[in-house]
Amino acid sequence: MQSKTLHGVSILTARNFAQSPSWKCIFDWEDEISNLLFLPLEELTKPRKFSRLLCDPKTFKYALPIVKRIINGCRGKIGIVYLMAPENIRFVLKSKLKLVPIFIDTPTSSYNSLRRLCKVFPFYYVSSYETFEHLSLYHDNVRFLPFSVPETWKLNRIPEKQLDVLQIGRKNPLLHKWMLRMASENGIEYVYQRIEDGVLNYWSTKDGLIGDFRDRRKFAHLLGKARVSLVSSGGIDGSRKGFDINPVTVRFFESAVNYCYMIGRYPPESKDFEYTRMSEIVIRVDDERSFRKQLIKCLDKPFNLKEKYDSIIDSNSTRCIASIIKRDLENYLEKPGLVTN
Secondary structure (H helix, E strand, C coil), X not given: CCCHHHCCEEEEECCCCCCCCCHHHHHHHHHHHHHHHCCCEEECCCCCHHHHHHCCCCCHHHHHHHHHHHHHCCCCCEEEEEECCHHHHHXXXXXXXXXXXXXXXXXXXXXXXXXXXXXXXXXXXXXXXXXXXXXXXXXXXXXXXXXXXXHHHCCCCCCCCCEEEEECCCCCHHHHHHHHXXXXXXXXXXXXXXXXXXXXXXXXXXCEEEECCCCHHHHHHHHHCEEEEEEECCCCCCCCCCCCCCCCCHHHHHHHHCCCEEEXXXXXXXXXXXXXXXXXXXXXCCCHHHHHHHHHHHHCCCCCCHHHHHHHHHHCEHHHHHHHHHHHHHHHHCCCCCCCC
């Protein structure tokens, strides 16, 4: 996949200071894209107090003119960078590179900042098709880039299933309520996250506290043991506070590579789920009655959708994402008069 036209392009990474568990997925994507496209990884330094104040979410809209002037002054080499939110642009204000950001979280509350900020980039990506459609009305340099599955996540076989139902990370309130009732009535084991002594831990309806599973290997092992994974998009049912869009989150892909049946909640008209083909394997439920019916079906049969899952996993591989980035970079770099040092 290497191309001489990508000379002068690097991937900027915040792994030296971004410690939140959600960044671990980003680092996996960075590593694989770097390897596939032969792009060097450049480690960013922790932002200083000035840049943190400049890009504070509460005041970011007032600082945008200054931020845009700084970015506009960057010439020459190109830096691809994953950013959780527009305010994370503070990570790269000292980079002196032309930036190609990949924005992860883009609720409608971020649209104004994205509209004002992103005109200065050669092009940029958003992980939500909803956001892409909206910003396309204002920018011709916006691209859609969903989350993906790196090779390191993939399994060769279906793991041994030892627990019934798991809901990882944030809880969808409806799925959680329905599942707790099912667990109490039918003796089904349900594992979910809850706060114990101020710490997020996982709790089993059969065994009580079972651990925090912050280590990614332990977390993946826990997920692999689940017959059913309860999943939902962030913008439905108030699942995620202040979040009102519905991209296909990492949890769907993690559940897929661990060959869990998925029962979930997401908007039926979602183009994100259609594009990624997740709508083909996630059993969407509208009410408690359908939830109970589908859950019993899943628990009564061994997993038998490996071929279907593998097809969808392959179509959402990080290799495919790397190909998209490579194509867009080559198209940009082929423009007459463009020079990268």
